[in-house]
Ligand SMILES: Nc1ncnc2c1ncn2[C@@H]1O[C@H](COP(=O)(O)OP(=O)(O)O)[C@@H](O)[C@H]1O
């Protein structure tokens with residue numbers, strides 16, 4: 093199994109790039125694992141407390157479970173990938189059966205901060221967009237899709253997202269084999285990654 097890691101700051105376009113890559117590829121041969129599925133289980137906290145969590149710190153991720161799942165997939169076993177709710181700020185009771193494929197894409201802001209996960213990635217990709225682009229995209233998405241208001245997102249950007257990005261996420265760019273500039277839609281880069289995957293599938 094080829095494991096491709098796709099990291100980059102919030103709003104840089106990771107999910108969009110992943111969707112563009114896998115679109116047109118056979119779903120039974122290429123799968124996706126999202127770091128969001130591996131946020132720590134916060135069921136012991138009320139929603140108001142869960143909302144105060146720093147979701148941009150590596151400690152917010154259950155890397156042990158992610159590593160276990162990647163090892164299982166690599167050995168051909170299926171895993172139950174947790175399903176995350178951004179509205180409830182917690183894992184749901186549901187899981188999605190994720191089976192081993194020839195290619196697995198792992199995407200998320202923090203995936204390259206963990207040495208064990210980094211070690212498992214055969215190809216490391218960092219998607220870059222300027223911070224003003226990312227903030228605009230993030231603001232629109234938080235307000236339209238994730239139940240936050242504008243002030244909450246702007247406060248969070250200053251107090252948490254920006255410092256965590258500078259401390260933990262941006263430095264992982266140095267581990268990348270490929271950096272995709274994504275201030276604008278980058279179909280050339282997407283085609284290149286898709287070509288690498290297609291070669292693995294033959
Ligand atoms: N290259 C781009 N140009 C403009 N908007 C983009 C681009 N890539 C993604 N977006 C938009 O930005 C928002 C965040 O993109 P997303 O792929 O969810 O980013 P990420 O997964 O890195 O947080 C989405 O609304 C998406 O449609």
Ligand SMILES: Nc1ccn([C@@H]2O[C@H](COP(=O)(O)O)[C@@H](O)[C@H]2O)c(=O)n1
Pocket residue numbers: 101102103106107128131147148177178179180181182200201238253
């Ligand atoms: N309950 C949560 C959990 C996480 N976030 C934010 O999601 C961002 C990571 O996802 P991307 O698609 O943007 O890569 C991260 O910056 C967290 O702040 C959230 O808003 N609510």
